[in-house]
Amino acid sequence: MKRLVVFAMAGMLASCVSYTEPPKAATPTPDNRLLAFQEGSKNSAVMVVTRDDGYMAGGGCYTAVLIDGVVAGRLGVGERATFFLDPGRHVYGLSGDPMGRGLCALKITQPQKESSSDFKAGETQKYRISGSSSESWLDIRPTTMCH
Numbered sequence: 001m002k003r004l005v006v007f008a009m010a011g012m013l014a015s016c017v018s019y020t021e022p023p024k025a026a027t028p029t030p031d032n033r034l035l036a037f038q039e040g041s042k043n044s045a046v047m048v049v050t051r052d053d054g055y056m057a058g059g060g061c062y063t064a065v066l067i068d069g070v071v072a073g074r075l076g077v078g079e080r081a082t083f084f085l086d087p088g089r090h091v092y093g094l095s096g097d098p099m100g101r102g103l104c105a106l107k108i109t110q111p112q113k114e115s116s117s118d119f120k121a122g123e124t125q126k127y128r129i130s131g132s133s134s135e136s137w138l139d140i141r142p143t144t145m146c147h
Contacts, residue, residue, distance in 0.1 A: 026050050026080035033074040040084030045119030051129040053078035061104035062097040087121040094140045
């Protein structure tokens with residue numbers, strides 16, 4: 001009986017994690033949800049953000065990607081977005097969807113989180129929005145796993 005309980009709990013925990021979308025499987029975010037940083041030049045730095053798929057990747061609400069305090073895009077699970085930045089230091093992060101409807105509009109499921117990075121001309125930096133059963137919310141972190 002103890003083994004059955006252990007296996008059942010392990011299965012429940014495994015089903016609660018998010019998983020990384022392979023590059024070809026991630027769906028491009030529709031243009032109507034890409035709100036800023038869409039104009040690039042030969043000197044632009046590129047920021048590619050992929051949101052994991054799976055239950056712990058946030059479910060039914062979009063997640064707002066923030067760049068320098070501006071909502072740059074609204075990503076659904078399993079989506080990928082590309083942003084073009086001027087070279088230099090930028091603050092990036094995520095929050096609940098400020099344009100959401102219903103319960104998503106309350107933004108109670110995702111507090112704002114921010115970090116920063118230096119972006120160089122012509123450089124591409126990759127980020128992953130993910131969550132797990134050991135974390136209470138989604139997070140955005142640099143990655144080599146996506147794209």
